Amino acid sequence: MKTDIKIEVERLAADPRITDYDFWRSLKNVDNEIFHIANNNEPIPFDMIRWRAILRQARMKRGHTEPSALP
Numbered sequence: 791m792k793t794d795i796k797i798e799v800e801r802l803a804a805d806p807r808i809t810d811y812d813f814w815r816s817l818k819n820v821d822n823e824i825f826h827i828a829n830n831n832e833p834i835p836f837d838m839i840r841w842r843a844i845l846r847q848a849r850m851k852r853g854h855t856e857p858s859a860l861p
Contacts, residue, residue: 798844803851813849820845 802808820842827834 795840795844795847799847799851802844802848810849810852813845813852817842817845817849 802813820838824834824838824842827838
């Protein structure tokens, strides 16, 4: 049985409308937001952690070994 994260990763990785740059930019935005939240000593929403994992895995599924490197 696949988890909802794996299903979302496969769906996004297979979507030709999403460019490698889109993945990189979205991941960068999520990472920056998490950084700012953490710096303010606020709790990081679990959904942000979940989406960061989804974006990283989908990008890696497309063949990028370094999740946060430039496209």
